[in-house]
Amino acid sequence: MATPYIGASIKRKEDYRFLTGAGNYTDDVALPRQTHAHFVRSPHAHAKIKSIRKDKALKAPGVVAIFTGDDLAGAKVNGLPCGWLITDVNGQPMKEPPHPCLAQGKARYVGDHVAIVIAESYQQARDAAELVKVEYEELPAVVRAGDARKEGAPAVHDIAPDNTCYVWGLGDKAAVDKAFAGAAHVTTLEFLNNRLIPNAIEPRAANASYSRADDSYTLYVASQNPHVERLLMTAFVLGLPEHKVRVVAPDVGGGFGSKIYLYAEDVVCTWASKQINRPVKWTADRSESFVSDAHGRDHVTKAELALDREGRFLAMRVTTTANMGAYLSTFASCIPTILYATLLAGQYTTPVIYAEVTAVFTNTAPVDAYRGAGRPEATYVVERLVETAAREMKMSPAEIRRRNFIKTFPYQTPVALLYDTGNYEATLAEALRIADVAGFQGRKADAARRGKLRGLGYSCYIEACGIAPSNVAGALGARAGLFEAGEVRVHPTGKVTVFTGSHSHGQGHETTFGQVVADRLGIPMEDIEIVHGDTGKILFGMGTYGSRSIAVGGTAIVKAADKIVAKGKKIAAHLMEAAEADIEFKDGAFVVRGTDKKKAFAEVSLAAYVPHNYPLDKLEPGLNENAFYDPANFTFPAGSHICEIEVDPDTGTVSIVNFTAVDDFGKIINPMIVEGQVHGGLTQGIGQALTEGCHYDKESGQLVTGSYLDYCMPRADDVPAFKVGTKETPCTHNPLGVKGCGEAGAIGAPAAVMNALTDALGVRDIEMPATPQRIWRACQESKMKKAA
Amino acid sequence: MTVKVSLTVNGKPASAEIEERTLLVNFIRDTLRLTGTHVGCDTAQCGACTIHMNGRAVKSCNMLAMQAEGAELVTIEGIAKADGTLHPMQEAFRQHHGLQCGFCTPGMVMSAIDLVKNFPDPSEELIREQLDGNLCRCTGYHNIVKAIKAASQTMRS
Numbered sequence: 001m002a003t004p005y006i007g008a009s010i011k012r013k014e015d016y017r018f019l020t021g022a023g024n025y026t027d028d029v030a031l032p033r034q035t036h037a038h039f040v041r042s043p044h045a046h047a048k049i050k051s052i053r054k055d056k057a058l059k060a061p062g063v064v065a066i067f068t069g070d071d072l073a074g075a076k077v078n079g080l081p082c083g084w085l086i087t088d089v090n091g092q093p094m095k096e097p098p099h100p101c102l103a104q105g106k107a108r109y110v111g112d113h114v115a116i117v118i119a120e121s122y123q124q125a126r127d128a129a130e131l132v133k134v135e136y137e138e139l140p141a142v143v144r145a146g147d148a149r150k151e152g153a154p155a156v157h158d159i160a161p162d163n164t165c166y167v168w169g170l171g172d173k174a175a176v177d178k179a180f181a182g183a184a185h186v187t188t189l190e191f192l193n194n195r196l197i198p199n200a201i202e203p204r205a206a207n208a209s210y211s212r213a214d215d216s217y218t219l220y221v222a223s224q225n226p227h228v229e230r231l232l233m234t235a236f237v238l239g240l241p242e243h244k245v246r247v248v249a250p251d252v253g254g255g256f257g258s259k260i261y262l263y264a265e266d267v268v269c270t271w272a273s274k275q276i277n278r279p280v281k282w283t284a285d286r287s288e289s290f291v292s293d294a295h296g297r298d299h300v301t302k303a304e305l306a307l308d309r310e311g312r313f314l315a316m317r318v319t320t321t322a323n324m325g326a327y328l329s330t331f332a333s334c335i336p337t338i339l340y341a342t343l344l345a346g347q348y349t350t351p352v353i354y355a356e357v358t359a360v361f362t363n364t365a366p367v368d369a370y371r372g373a374g375r376p377e378a379t380y381v382v383e384r385l386v387e388t389a390a391r392e393m394k395m396s397p398a399e400i401r402r403r404n405f406i407k408t409f410p411y412q413t414p415v416a417l418l419y420d421t422g423n424y425e426a427t428l429a430e431a432l433r434i435a436d437v438a439g440f441q442g443r444k445a446d447a448a449r450r451g452k453l454r455g456l457g458y459s460c461y462i463e464a465c466g467i468a469p470s471n472v473a474g475a476l477g478a479r480a481g482l483f484e485a486g487e488v489r490v491h492p493t494g495k496v497t498v499f500t501g502s503h504s505h506g507q508g509h510e511t512t513f514g515q516v517v518a519d520r521l522g523i524p525m526e527d528i529e530i531v532h533g534d535t536g537k538i539l540f541g542m543g544t545y546g547s548r549s550i551a552v553g554g555t556a557i558v559k560a561a562d563k564i565v566a567k568g569k570k571i572a573a574h575l576m577e578a579a580e581a582d583i584e585f586k587d588g589a590f591v592v593r594g595t596d597k598k599k600a601f602a603e604v605s606l607a608a609y610v611p612h613n614y615p616l617d618k619l620e621p622g623l624n625e626n627a628f629y630d631p632a633n634f635t636f637p638a639g640s641h642i643c644e645i646e647v648d649p650d651t652g653t654v655s656i657v658n659f660t661a662v663d664d665f666g667k668i669i670n671p672m673i674v675e676g677q678v679h680g681g682l683t684q685g686i687g688q689a690l691t692e693g694c695h696y697d698k699e700s701g702q703l704v705t706g707s708y709l710d711y712c713m714p715r716a717d718d719v720p721a722f723k724v725g726t727k728e729t730p731c732t733h734n735p736l737g738v739k740g741c742g743e744a745g746a747i748g749a750p751a752a753v754m755n756a757l758t759d760a761l762g763v764r765d766i767e768m769p770a771t772p773q774r775i776w777r778a779c780q781e782s783k784m785k786k787a788a
Numbered sequence: 789m790t791v792k793v794s795l796t797v798n799g800k801p802a803s804a805e806i807e808e809r810t811l812l813v814n815f816i817r818d819t820l821r822l823t824g825t826h827v828g829c830d831t832a833q834c835g836a837c838t839i840h841m842n843g844r845a846v847k848s849c850n851m852l853a854m855q856a857e858g859a860e861l862v863t864i865e866g867i868a869k870a871d872g873t874l875h876p877m878q879e880a881f882r883q884h885h886g887l888q889c890g891f892c893t894p895g896m897v898m899s900a901i902d903l904v905k906n907f908p909d910p911s912e913e914l915i916r917e918q919l920d921g922n923l924c925r926c927t928g929y930h931n932i933v934k935a936i937k938a939a940s941q942t943m944r945s
Contacts, residue, residue: 011882011883011885012882012885014890015881015882015887015890016874016882017890018887018889018890018893019864019874019878019881019882019887019890019893019897020824020864020865020868020872020874020878021822021823021824021825021863021864021865021894022824022865023824023890023891024823025823025826025891027823027827028817028823030818030821123807123809199925200889200891200925201826201828201834201836201889201891201892201923201924201925201926202826202828202889202891203827203828251889251890252889253826253828253889253890253891253892254888254889254891254925254926256925283827285827285829285830286828286829286830286831286834287830505889506888506889506890506926507888508888672885673885675885676885676888676926676927676930676931679927679928679929679930679931680888680925680926680927680928681928682928683927683928683929684925684928707829707830707831707833708829708831708833708834708923709831709833713923713925714928715916715919715920715923715929716915716916716917716919716920716922716929716932716933717913717916717917717919717920719928719929719930721912721930721933722928722930745928
């Protein structure tokens with residue numbers, strides 16, 4: 001092979017357009033006869049809508065149309081579906097209240113959609129929206145997960161009077177209770193996993209148009225999965241023929257989960273475009289993003305770990321209440337269950353585990369997957385417990401982990417997953433080395449001389465990625481398949497266009513997938529174009545989330561490329577008058593084994609399209625192949641993160657002086673891109689631990705953290721330069737040996753930071769986000785304790 | 789009420805009749821159709837809309853278009869050479885993987901150029917401090933800092 005593509009840090013193909021302002025994001029799309037939409041949103045967390053008067057607004061300059069929930073109901077537009085059915089501990093289906101695209105009778109959270117105002121300009125739509133008179137009757141609201149099931153809490157939905165969506169369990173409860181009864185030591189922690197707002201820097205946007213000429217729709221939308229968006233919208237909500245709707249997700253400015261879902265705005269703009277027979281464009285301003293994007297996390301948990309005298313884990317028991325918000329977003333129900341409780345074994349041989357999860361409705365924005373989705377919450381439970389247990393039992397945090405690591409694979413956990421491969425000792429050892437843990441005590445003493453508190457914290461996470469085997473997901477309640485599709489189209493000149501159902505919104509698929517195909521077909525990357533994000537071009541796709549793109553989408557492309565090679569061999573055998581079995585494909589050429597006879601890739605491609613000398617009786621002309629790949633198992637990226645922090649006890653400020661992440665992502669295609677994914681994930685994880693927290697006022701249900709002035713996004717000086725390393729144990733069940741890397745940082749980091757912080761402060765727990773105020777208070781409290 | 793605004797953008801004169809309340813960023817994006825300048829927030833916090841006005845980095849969402857009357861503006865579309873060769877800062881971002889989704893990138897690059905103009909040999913610490921006005925959700929800033937450091941060297945030489 002002339003150029004080794006796999007494993008090379010090739011500079012990204014997509015960068016030139018982004019660096020020169022030539023990216024094409026949804027809000028950049030301007031269509032002929034464009035109109036602009038603004039949504040009237042509920043200012044109340046919970047209110048009856050007694051009347052909506054739009055007469056004055058309709059007369060405002062530039063207004064084209066105004067629609068409300070009544071209009072949608074009259075047109076038989078359905079509500080938004082939830083894509084995952086959870087069955088509760090009693091075998092009953094979860095409660096699925098209707099999720100109207102525009103409120104019907106009641107608004108259930110601040111920001112709930114009440115009406116759409118469409119005008120010639122955005123400003124006119126916004127002005128007119130202020131003239132829409134909505135008469136509300138305010139109702140009491142409940143916002144916290146822990147309050148939702150309390151006696152007297154207001155019911156968010158009539159069908160769930162106790163606000164319970166489901167109570168779900170996983171594991172052998174009796175065996176767990178028995179193990180706890182006989183344990184030498186039990187570590188118990190109770191904590192919140194703070195609610196977060198994803199905050200992709202590109203706000204959500206949609207631009208929908210309708211053509212009377214052929215009764216078709218085109219929707220440009222900031223989405224991570226345009227085919228899923230189309231499927232849900234056509235089949236479940238609007239009842240449109242799927243083939244008459246084209247969904248394009250052009251350049252998308254970050255997703256982190258928040259752009260997976262089918263949102264009301266997308267549906268309403270699409271529907272309205274036919275009503276007014278003009279394109280309708282909506283772009284969220286940041287304030288709208290804060291109130292209406294699906295949020296993440298928001299768990300209240302009690303977690304217990306039972307150990308024997310030697311620090312071996314005997315059992316784990318976890319009880320979690322998860323906030324769903326006011327409605328079930330597209331994948332909300334599976335996040336605190338299927339993607340959470342199944343990960344509670346972590347990297348350890350804990351023989352029995354029981355988790356019980358109660359999902360509740362509250363008067364807050366819907367909660368769904370946010371980078372990591374369930375797995376950061378699980379890692380937080382496991383790794384905080386393990387580190388706390390080590391402290392209680394006076395063991396080193398590394399030693400207690402080593403003593404409990406899974407060492408033989410495949411390994412069946414007590415919580416449903418079958419880990420195919422891993423080497424947890426190797427990632428930990430490498431992290432210990434890079435972080436110079438051996439020198440920590442010296443650095444701590446030095447910090448103490450300067451009046452500062454140093455702490456060290458570990459987090460050895462695991463995640464289930466490469467989502468997902470469809471049959472397994474289906475048995476667990478998924479209402480969709482989770483395969484991926486790919487197409488390799490070889491042109492007559494041997495140049496190649498690859499179509500993928502994965503979607504890139506920062507991950508660099510145009511580069512990574514190009515490397516994979518270049519490697520597989522032995523042709524230069526410049527000869528390959530990757531196309532994604534358009535249902536009008538791509539056969540099908542399940543999109544990008546759950547660190548699945550390379551493991552599932554990449555494999556689909558590999559399978560299609562392999563079919564190209566297989567057909568190419570047949571053509572080459574004919575051209576060289578050799579037996580097909582004697583043809584091997586090497587370095588981009590078809591070679592008759594043991595001879596110097598060969599045909600270049602482009603020669604075979606040309607023969608396929610100019611089939612003069614071609615086995616037309618046996619073989620179709622052309623060189624174009626599709627593949628659908630459904631993974632045999634999840635992939636299991638894992639790693640060790642070590643955080644070293646320094647606290648100024650006088651101000652409560654924290655400095656992360658060192659953050660080491662050693663990850664095992666299996667085979668790595670582009671190390672530069674993988675490192676970038678890790679850096680970004682770590683920063684979001686550090687954000688969760690130290691700066692970010694979504695806060696609703698307990699009484700009014702108002703979102704207090706509704707702008708960048710109130711919601712503290714990590715900035716450049718909040719995070720350190722990261723030290724990252726990798727260990728490779730290739731995935732055993734996909735041809736590339738890849739596992740996925742997108743979420744690891746956000747999964748591992750919070751526990752590492754909080755373990756370091758509690759170590760520095762000498763406290764058992766401190767609430768996330770550990771702001772300077774909270775840390776300062778903790779310092780004062782421990783000072784007072786010492787004095788007393 | 790409308791007002792006529794005339795200014796220079798990327799070396800070319802531009803003029804339009806606009807509503808008085810039009811923000812500079814909307815004038816750039818919607819009137820001039822230079823969509824490389826982005827809007828990521830409504831509180832002048834994220835910096836995605838950063839451009840150069842009379843040689844200084846400004847957040848174009850935070851001023852009215854008519855405040856830029858007569859000004860010389862440079863947007864992300866105006867910093868590469870006419871033949872398409874990238875500015876050293878753009879090139880450094882590419883070399884060091886200082887961008888992922890690309891949405892904050894134009895503002896980041898415009899801020900970074902101004903940063904290096906003001907601090908020709910910035911330390912890592914200073915770069916992090918000076919990037920306070922720009923949010924990136926993808927990169928964790930690690931490679932952005934590396935890119936700016938590297939660009940400061942090429943821009944000096």
